[in-house]
Amino acid sequence: MEAAVWLIILPLLTAFFIGISKLYFKKILAPLVTGSAIIYLYLLILVINHSYPPKVYNVGAWGLMGINLMVDPFSAMFLLMIAILFLPVIIFSVKYIKSHKHKYFIFTYLMTAGIAGMVLTADLFNLYVFLEVSSLSSCALVALKNTNKGIEGTFKYLIMSTLGSFFILLATILTYSLTGTLNMAEISLEFKDIPFQIKSTLMSFFVFGYVIKIGLIPLHAWIPDTYEDSPIPYNVLSSGLVMKSAVYALIKVLYIIFGIDFLDQSGMLHIGVFWGVITFIVAHLLAYQQSNLSRLLAYSSVAQIAYITIGLFVGTEGGLIAGNFHILNHAIMKGTLFLVTAIFYYSLSAVKIEDIKGLGYKFPILSFIFVVASLAIVGLPPFNGFISKWLIVEAAIESGFVYAGFFILVGTFLSLTYYLKVIVTLYTKTEKELLIVKPTLSLRLPTIFLGSLCILFGIVPSIPLSLINKIPKFLLDNGEYIRILLGG
Amino acid sequence: MSRMNAMFKKLYKLVLVVSLAIFLFIVFDEIHNLDNNSKRYLSEHYISEGVQETGAINIVTSVLYDYRAFDTLGEATVLLTAAAILSFLVPLGKDKMLGTTFTMIVSQTTKFFIPFLAVLGAYLILFGHLAPGGGFVGGVVMAVIPILLTITYRVEFSEYKFKPAKKKLAEDIGAIGFILLGLVGVVTGSNFLANGQANFGPGNTGELISAGLIPFLNLMIGIKVGAGLAIIFNSLIKEK
Secondary structure, eight states, X not given: OHHHHHHHHHHHHHHHHHHHHHXXXXXXXXXXXXXXXXXXXXXXXXXXXXXXXXXXXEETTOGGGSEEEEEOHHHHHHHHHHHHHXXXXXXXXXXXXXXXXXXXXHHHHHHHHHHHHHHHBOBHHHHHHHHHHHHHHHHHHHGGGOOHHHHHHHHHHHHHHHHHHHHHHHHHHHHHHHHSOOBHHHHHHHGGGSOHHHHHHHHHHHHHHHHHHHTOTTSOTHHHHHHXXXXXXXXXXXIIIIHHHHHHHHHHIIIIIIHHHHHHHHTHHHHHHHHHHHHHHHHHHHHHTOOBHHHHHHHXXXXXXXXXXXXXXXXXXXXXXXXXXXXXXXXXXXXXXXXXXXXXXXXXXXXXXXXXXXXXXHSHHHHHHHHHHHHHHHTOTTSHHHHHHHHHHHHHHHTTOHHHHHHHHHHHHHHHHHHHHHHHHHTOOOOOOOOOOOOOHHHHHXXXXXXXXXXXXXXXXXHHHHHHTTHHHHHHOHHHHHHHHTTO | OHHHHHHHHHHHHHHHHHHHHHHHHHHHHHHHHSOOGGGOHXXXXXXXXXXXXXXXXXXXXXXXXIITHHXXXXXXXXXXXXXXXXXXXXXOOOOHHHHOOOOHHHHHHHHHHHHHHHXXXXXXXXXXXXXXXXXXXXXXXXXXXXXXXXXXXXXXXXXXXXXXXXHHHHHHHHHHHHHHHHHHHHHTTSOTTOSGGGTOOOOSTTSSSOSTTHHHHHHHHHHHHHHHHHHHHHHHSOOO
16 A cells, blocks of 8 residues: 555655745746646545555554554545545646745645645544644645735634644643553544543544634634635635545544444534534525625535534434535535636636626636536535435434434525525626636636536436445444554 | 723633633543553553664654654644745734844854854754754754844845755755655665664664664754744744
């Protein structure tokens, strides 16, 4: 499983080489980043293909003494998300980003390395280190445009993210002092003897820390500010990967270290579902009031993450499958929406919803894709969002969370109202003459690719589901995961 | 009324902090009272076997650059990112301290001091696996040189002596060097960042060239940390 470690070091190497190329040979930037992204795609496919049964890679060949990487179906699903989003975003950004181009690519690659590290590692402290790599480089990307709003967003993001990291680090330290090890499998075995109170305190630290990074209500306030004035292709990765990787880490810590039985006993599953319901209702109501397109999409992201939380905290096999499928779908749908928004911004610097009035006739294909993606995110058939949302509702009702199922349907109508508002504006005719810079093929192609995936995964959901169906086996029963990680 | 309000706000923060402190104290106390001394096999292994397995006499170094070298790579990357964020976020403004002119004594002493700092830094980095020190500490001492120049002779002089581009280059080279040294393990048929397992062997423990890759990894981290801290300091007090 050599390729697993390459998934982390290839983006790191690329980032540092971009740093050197900035000083001496500026011209090779575009071939360097595209070439590296293509090789990265190949490596990702290689690792995803070999993810079942799970494999372990010892960094430094230290066995249980050192750090282990592990590829299981859950991490493979996240690698699949990177594979789908990363190359299109890089191709898109080569043309789109104008200022601080080198820095943008350095941080994008560092962020990807951090996310790949978080997804692959099976070591609690290593998870924290890569979390810091990804969230700090994400902060730097928010500040990239160097506008007042961008810096305000970065500052809020830095404070909140540091607060979250503080709690995660505290919990990690306490876990180490309790168990004397950092390997997730060994911690999980040691945790069986720890008293209930201490375990639940540790769990609350982990949950609080990660929830800040995920951005559930009332800890969401920094998210719209970071989306508002940052480079829009970055928003694709931010909503698709950075927030999701925090969800990944939380779920991994809760399900592997604490185990499903403890989550049920301590009532964490009920708290998670309830928190999710509150979050998406508030986020939908807030999204309705926005006039800025990026902020609207940001609040919509908060709401979608809440759906994912509900799916993952239902605590059944169906719930985990549904939540994971929605993670993948949301990354694709939100990616499409942001890329179309980015093209609108590129062509006529449209920021507000009223700025895109009448663009439906100027950009027929792109507007059609926007409509497809927004209907998918609302959850209408036959798009991918419908299927995963349907699965979440089904799983919630099956395990007794009837109120969650009911409110998800209410939330669907709420989200329909504000997305319809945007779509109607898009197709309203105006007399105004617009100065339009024509988007090149390298901007349109990634957008069309992601948009077509919305339809493809809606019609043939069995393609991603064949991978996702294997996930619950290693999360619901952490014994299986522990056995493989310990090499038994 | 507004005074009451302000007092309430202050009091509320105080109560919040104190209650968090009490809560953490209770948690730490509970954890401390648990009898978990039997669960120290990992640290005991590091202490008892560390020298034989890695060849580094300094235990901290053996953990940082061998057992958990992958974390060190991540931490060094965090440092680079933090330096870059600072250069974005800190507004360019004039700092009062920089307007101060120092007397002869200060500038002469600084001049006299710098070679010693360089020697100390180099010693800390190169002997990191034998004596207290290592790449991070040595790098910090090295970074003191440009920082001293900045404080005594202003930013322009410091940046004339150590060009910002060169510092960035050093930072990148340090990071790339760390990864390439890690890949040496892959090339020889073992895993990433393998040291003893890839037959670089501990060597004669106690000699300068021993402990396999550890001295070289130390050097790379030293370069990277030194350059990174110098960049951070200069971007913090840059004047315009």
